Amino acid sequence: MRPELPAVLPALAMAAALILTGCGAGPATDAEVGAVSGDNAVRVGQCYLISTPEEYGASSHTGPAVACSEPHTTQTFLVAAVPQPLSGQAERPLHEQLQNLTARLCPATELRRYLGGAERDATTGMAITGYYPTRAAWSAGSRTVRCDVLTTTADLAPRETKADLKDALARPESAPIRLCYTQEITDGVLGSEGTDTPCSEPHTTEDVSAWFGQDASLVPLAAQQERCLPFVLDFLNVDVLPADVEVRPIVRVDGGARAVRCGVAPRQSAGPERWTGTLAPVAGTVSGEVANG
Amino acid sequence: MVETTVGKSAKPDVEEFAPVPVRSGMGPRPGPLRMAGRFLARTFGPGELTLGGVRTPALVAGLVSAIAMLVRLFVPGPVGVADQGDGNGLVCSLGVSNVRPWDYADFTRFIYPSWTPHPLVGEACGAAGSGEPVYSSQLAFLWLGKLLTPLFGWGGGLDMRAVGIVCCLVFGLLIAALVAVLPGRASFRVLIAALVTVVMADGVFADFFISPYPEPAAFLGTLGLLVALLNYWNGARSRWVTILPVVGAGVFTIAAKPEMVSWLPVLALALLWLPQGSTRRSGRRAPEGSRWRRFAMPLLAIMAIAAFTVAFMAVQPKRTAELNLYNAVFAELLPHSPTPEEDLKWLGLDPGFVAASGTTVASPRSAALNPKFHEFQEEMGAGKLAGFYLTHPERLIGMGERGITAMLTPELGYIGSFMEGQGQPFAKDHRFPVVLGLLTALKAAPVALVAMQLLTLLLGLAVAFRKKAAVGRLAVVVVAAGWLQFWVVVLWSGQPEIYRQLLLSGFHAALCVPLLVALISILASGPERGQQQTASQATPGLRDPAVSA
Known part of the structure; x- marks a missing residue:
């Protein structure tokens, strides 16, 4: 039997959940979200420098906070409380029980809200983890959960940043944390599959956080575009698709299952080319003609 | 039954009817096989079971075995055992953090021996999932390795290659000590030490020298304990002087990892199996009070080891x-x-x-x-x-079968042996796969493994009681400790890492090979000659029984 995987994986899986709107765990209740313990050391918006898998995967983190203008790797986006029945245990629950709880208490939807994103905004290079009281603090009565977002590189290692992630998706320079895809371009024809890329890097399509399984009716590109159109409009915050933009879905094959991921790209009359930036409208506006970021 | 009298003057009437064996090997011109056998017996036989007096061969054997292990581990490139992520629990207490890829699937493919200074606080340091402190005698090797790391230019933290060098040197010391405490001629002792080196050099064991796991302390602690027990049973010195190393080695071995607690009962019995000298030296039956007094020191030692074991188990995460x-x-x-x-x-x-x-x-x-x-x-x-x-x-039958199958599969295919760029992902080191080959071959008939251990046990008892040689006791102890270790693991901490957990049992089983060679050599070396002698007690010029046999 293969030995158990380290605790990092569930959190990485949650990172994937960020991409898939509506596929995350159920949101925390208002009581849970609103609960902030009397522990003054834990506050939303605090930044930390976590650089090893052991620090990231631990049940608790007791390292000092750093100024968010200084290099950091995580930022607290939510403070919640452990619900019943686990909160009633005299001893802190097992690490795996806490990890499972993180998926519920620190949902991707809450992170998106903290980032200032809308339902159609997809992110990349982020992972969620939850930090619980130490065993001693638990025994003393603390039940606070610190939900942190970790900024990562393509190989999932921590990426240091000096940026404050609060409302980051609502800013013009949001491209580095937005999810885009890079497709093969062969003889002026785009490949159907794409690899994940931050929108600040050259790419071919920007994700609009909507996907569905590909059945026989969704093999033609036109059918895919038609199905994706409402999501693209939602993403662009418009009622009619602008003339200079096209719906550009990609196909993702995962474990034998084929899924269509909806995307958008500038219409390119000279044939498909890679572009940089995002088509997402800056908060309060509709889609701009040029890519932001 | 017809008695052959070759070499003696026989009566003519008997000679007329006595059949002369065609290939008896007892004729005036012995065959090549017998000549080879005689040569081996003359060269490697134990001869008189004398003790001591081989300081130079011991030093040479220790040096050569340490160099052999170093070469085996580092040429052409270093080999070790990749971390599965739980190595940090032990090593982080030295204020270092591993330099390795972030993702589990990536860092298990190769070994990443470099650990840089990076004090981890809170639960990031300690047992994965709780951060409780992890204790092991392996920390002694790690600490020495940390001292050596800068000397080799491997940075200011800890490099597991330096720990590997420490382990090789310790192994050389143990081999030198083994040669010193074994009985018999120098060539016999060196042969047994060489066979022990062959066992240790197999990649399934030696590769752990370059790893963050506690196994090296368990392997080397076990060897040290065997040497200390031999020295104790030899009884050549004052009891305190020989018991203290047993206590030290016992404590070190048990402290390597919790599963080594299986050594405690075996060690207790071994200490109570008093040296021959203390029971028969005078040749007279000791007074009742004096006989009990002889157990005082071993009992004290057992209590000390037991107290340590209880304390050690109490602080386990x-x-x-x-x-x-x-x-x-x-x-x-x-x-x-x-x-x-x-x-x-x-x-x-x-x-x-x-x-x-x-x-x-x-x-x-x-x-x-x-x-x-x-x-x-x-x-x-x-x-x-x-x-x-x-x-x-009845459930123990199936459990035992699964355990033996796992023990005969000692290669951990899910973690790599090489540094990145020096081998394929998950590739295993096969530089010296002697034990791996033996155990894999035994998979065809797993009962042969148990048979080998039983044979070692029986021959050990024979040598212990007929030849009064401590090597026999050692064989009994090794087999008993191996079996106990096996059941502790399969009953308590086997799954899901049963292959790694049973490596120690496999190590004990593999040690049966050099022990079997030693036992057979001693048994074949001639009739019982009473207890083994110290060099000073041995009569110079005694005929070599191995040759006379």
Whole structure:
């Protein structure tokens, strides 16, 4: 039997959940979200420098906070409380029980809200983890959960940043944390599959956080575009698709299952080319003609 | 029965009817096989079982074995055992953090021996999942390795290659000590030491020298304990002088990892098996009071080791005990049970837990995610598990079979042996696969492994009681310790890492090979000659029994 995987994986899986709107765990209740313990050391918006898998995967983190203008790797986006029945245990629950709880208490939807994103905004290079009281603090009565977002590189290692992630998706320079895809371009024809890329890097399509399984009716590109159109409009915050933009879905094959991921790209009359930036409208506006970021 | 009298003057009437064996090898011109046998016996036979007096061969053997291990580990490139992520629990206490890829699938493919200074605070340092401190005598090697690391230009932290060098040097010292305390001629001692080196040099054991695991302390501690016990039983010096190394080596070995607690009862029996000199030196029966007094020091030593063991087990991470208990039920007991629901009922657990059969605590179907998991935590314990197997002894048969199969599969294919760029991902080191080959061959008939251990045990008893040689006792101890280790692992901490956990049992089994060679050589060396002698006691010029046989 293969030995158990380290605790990092569930959190990485949650990172994937960020991409898939509506596929995350159920949101925390208002009581849970609103609960902030009397522990003054834990506050939303605090930044930390976590650089090893052991620090990231631990049940608790007791390292000092750093100024968010200084290099950091995580930022607290939510403070919640452990619900019943686990909160009633005299001893802190097992690490795996806490990890499972993180998926519920620190949902991707809450992170998106903290980032200032809308339902159609997809992110990349982020992972969620939850930090619980130490065993001693638990025994003393603390039940606070610190939900942190970790900024990562393509190989999932921590990426240091000096940026404050609060409302980051609502800013013009949001491209580095937005999810885009890079497709093969062969003889002026785009490949159907794409690899994940931050929108600040050259790419071919920007994700609009909507996907569905590909059945026989969704093999033609036109059918895919038609199905994706409402999501693209939602993403662009418009009622009619602008003339200079096209719906550009990609196909993702995962474990034998084929899924269509909806995307958008500038219409390119000279044939498909890679572009940089995002088509997402800056908060309060509709889609701009040029890519932001 | 016709008695042959070759070499003696026989009566003519007997000679007329006595058949002369055509290929008896006893004629005036011995065959090549017998000549080879005589040559080997003359060269490597133990001769008189004298002690001491081989300082130079001991030093040379130690030096050569250390160099051989270094070459085996570092040429053409270093080989080790990749970390699965739990190495940090032990090593981080030295204020270092591993330089390796972030993702599990990446860092298990190769070894990443470099650990840089990076003090981890809180639960990031300690047992994975709880941060409780992890203790092991391996920390001594790690600490020495940390001292050596800058000298080799491997940075200011800790490099496991330096720990590998420390382990090789310690192994050389132990081999030198082994040659010094073995009985017989120097060539015989060197042969046995060489065979022990061959066992240790196999990649399934030696590669752990360059790893963050506690296994090197267990391997080397075991060897050190065997040397100390030989020295104790030789009885050539004052009892205190020989008991103290046994206590030291025993404590070091047991402190290597919790499973080594299996050594405690064996060690107690070994210490109470008093040296020959203390029971027969005078040749007269000792007075009753004096006889009991002889047990005072061994009993004191046993109490010291037992007290340490209790203290050591008390500071083991609670998390480890929780995981072992989980795995013993959900990864071992239930998946191999014909009636898992009934077993759960016997254990006083909800039948719904059967859904978690075959899982680890981190699995998506883990019982830890069951709302009634607190019942498991409250109801289950090591005592109840022991009670289950006592009332269901038939389950031990299948468990033993699985354990033996795992022991005969000592290669950990799910973690790599080479540094990145020096081998394929997950590639294993096959530079010296002698034990691997032996154990793999035994897979065809696993009963042969048990037979080999039984043979070692019986020959050990024969040598211990007929030849009065300490090597016989050693064989008995090695087999008993191996078996105890085996059952401790399969009953308590086997799954899901049963292959790695049973390496120590495999090591004990592999040590049966050099022991068998030693035992057979001693038994074949001639008739019983009473107890072994020290060099000063041996009569110079005695005929070599190995040759005369």
